[in-house]
Amino acid sequence: xxxxxxxxxxxxxxxxxxxxxxxxxxxxxxxxxxxxxxxxxxxxxxxxxxxxxxxxxxxxxxxxxxxxxxxxxxxxxxxxxxxxxxxxxxxxxxxxxxxxxxxxxxxxxxxxxxxxxxxxxxxxxxxxxxxxxxxxxxxxxxxxxxxxxxxxxxxxxxxxxxxxxxxxxxxxxxxxxxxxxxxxxxxxxxxxxxxxxxxxxxxxxxxxxxxxxxxxxxxxxxxxxxxxxxxxxxxxxxxxxxxxxxxxxxxxxxxxxxx
Amino acid sequence: xxxxxxxxxxxxxxxxxxxxxxxxxxxxxxxxxxxxxxxxxxxxxxxxxxxxxxxxxxxxxxxxxxxxxxxxxxxxxxxxxxxxxxxxxxxxxxxxxxxxxxxxxxxxxxxxxxxxxxxxxxxxxxxxxxxxxxxxxxxxxxxxxxxxxxxxxxxxxxxxxxxxxxxxxxxxxxxxxxxxxxxxxxxxxxxxxxxxxxxxxxxxxxxxxxxxxxxxxxxxxxxxxxxxxxxxxxxxxxxxxxxxxxxxxxxxxxxxxxx
Numbered sequence: 121x122x123x124x125x126x127x128x129x130x131x132x133x134x135x136x137x138x139x140x141x142x143x144x145x146x147x148x149x150x151x152x153x154x155x156x157x158x159x160x161x162x163x164x165x166x167x168x169x170x171x172x173x174x175x176x177x178x179x180x181x182x183x184x185x186x187x188x189x190x191x192x193x194x195x196x197x198x199x200x201x202x203x204x205x206x207x208x209x210x211x212x213x214x215x216x217x218x219x220x221x222x223x224x225x226x227x228x229x230x231x232x233x234x235x236x237x238x239x240x241x242x243x244x245x246x247x248x249x250x251x252x253x254x255x256x257x258x259x260x261x262x263x264x265x266x267x268x269x270x271x272x273x274x275x276x277x278x279x280x281x282x283x284x285x286x287x288x289x290x291x292x293x294x295x296x297x298x299x300x301x302x303x304x305x306x307x308x309x310x311x312x313x314x315x316x317x318x319x320x321x322x323x324x325x326x327x328x329x330x331x332x333x334x335x336x337x338x339x340x341x342x343x344x345x346x347x348x349x350x351x352x353x354x355x356x357x358x359x360x361x362x363x364x365x366x367x368x369x370x371x372x373x374x375x376x377x378x379x
Numbered sequence: 380x381x382x383x384x385x386x387x388x389x390x391x392x393x394x395x396x397x398x399x400x401x402x403x404x405x406x407x408x409x410x411x412x413x414x415x416x417x418x419x420x421x422x423x424x425x426x427x428x429x430x431x432x433x434x435x436x437x438x439x440x441x442x443x444x445x446x447x448x449x450x451x452x453x454x455x456x457x458x459x460x461x462x463x464x465x466x467x468x469x470x471x472x473x474x475x476x477x478x479x480x481x482x483x484x485x486x487x488x489x490x491x492x493x494x495x496x497x498x499x500x501x502x503x504x505x506x507x508x509x510x511x512x513x514x515x516x517x518x519x520x521x522x523x524x525x526x527x528x529x530x531x532x533x534x535x536x537x538x539x540x541x542x543x544x545x546x547x548x549x550x551x552x553x554x555x556x557x558x559x560x561x562x563x564x565x566x567x568x569x570x571x572x573x574x575x576x577x578x579x580x581x582x583x584x585x586x587x588x589x590x591x592x593x594x595x596x597x598x599x600x601x602x603x604x605x606x607x608x609x610x611x612x613x614x615x616x617x618x619x620x621x622x623x624x625x626x627x628x629x630x631x632x633x634x635x636x637x638x
Contacts, residue, residue: 167430170429193458199452202536207534210534215480216481221461222461222475277465
């Protein structure tokens with residue numbers, strides 16, 4: 121099977137124009153088939169403030185009411201996605217921007233209201249992603265650039281976690297490709313000492329993951345990302361890599377594997 | 380050759396949620412291959428005002444400075460495009476939203492500064508459109524939904540007239556398909572009497588077009604649209620139709636042809 125890299129970048133890189141520019145140059149140099157998944161960044165929150173819409177957060181998660189959905193859709197699918205696509209075109213990558221509604225590539229389900237009503241937020245299932253269409257677009261020489269907006273198939277757009285999108289897309293494509301999933305952020309990898317950016321743990325398997333959590337070395341912020349990663353590995357993704365977005369071609373990073 | 384309909388809708392339909400909803404249902408019922416091209420609408424101007432960015436117009440045309448480009452990109456490629464795509468998906472049309480940067484489908488040239496500096500506005504040439512890629516996307520069962528944002532290939536997004544996009548895409552695809560280009564607006568067609576919406580001129584050819592202009596029947600607002608149309612016809616487009624967006628399946632409309 122052909123190798124496919126799925127690379128997820130987050131707000132830290134997107135918020136800084138120079139960093140994003142550098143990242144896109146590095147991304148362009150990666151050979152072979154690739155997909156970029158991007159999150160939001162602070163810009164959407166700033167625009168919400170400019171428009172007088174107060175961001176609502178519960179447990180650090182944004183509540184997406186209708187006005188907020190409008191703004192995040194404009195920001196993620198409009199501003200950020202098109203800036204990335206135009207920047208990749210400049211670097212000779214034939215990028216194609218996608219929300220989950222485009223080509224129906226990611227059909228989500230609005231999160232059920234339990235203790236908290238998260239509003240217009242989409243949850244994903246393995247069958248949410250149309251891997252056949254993504255494979256066909258890759259076959260046309262295109263590089264999909266996926267933003268964190270999906271839809272429910274009934275006309276409703278939904279704000280969706282970009283880490284989850286990356287993992288679900290990776291799983292959906294693992295029957296067609298040997299998939300490597302990269303989570304990029306502002307650190308060099310999973311760190312033994314959060315204050316020492318050189319203390320990267322080179323390799324974590326399921327057993328050591330449990331130990332590192334029990335020892336309090338892997339803490340809150342990283343746990344959802346690593347849970348997503350091990351789920352993806354158990355569902356056919358070949359390798360998950362966690363590292364710095366601007367060192368994507370360097371060896372310093374954490375590799376996750378099941379055993 | 381297979382038949383392809385390229386349908387352009389403007390602000391009047393987009394600004395009114397119910398009209399847009401009705402139009403998308405009618406569009407979904409059109410058999411065969413189709414592409415939708417959409418303009419902006421008043422929403423972008425309202426958002427510019429909310430953000431304290433005063434719209435600048437010269438001769439009725441918006442000057443696109445960097446701040447304005449940001450907002451129109453968010454609005455056209457984010458809000459409007461994704462609302463249309465999600466609405467078409469709801470109606471079982473596998474829509475794929477595109478700016479000109481996506482897949483490099485429309486590469487424009489920034490308008491040269493002469494008497495007026497229009498800012499980040501893109502002009503098109505016949506070679507601007509990648510007809511092969513659009514043909515391949517149609518071949519995958521997708522319905523492209525193109526917004527009025529293009530790029531220059533060097534990382535710059537450009538605001539571009541949607542009528543011109545529709546005509547240029549129509550010409551680019553006329554070697555692969557028998558192309559019918561529909562300009563939809565809020566009137567039933569080209570009118571003999573602008574105050575009588577039933578006075579539709581059923582057919583206009585190049586000769587009668589010149590006569591209608593000289594007689595003052597076809598006036599300013601319509602001339603660029605009809606000039607675009609006759610240019611498109613002279614470059615291989617089979618038929619141009621001008622009519623009401625909400626009567627797209629009805630016979631009341633103006634058909635343009637060369638002879």
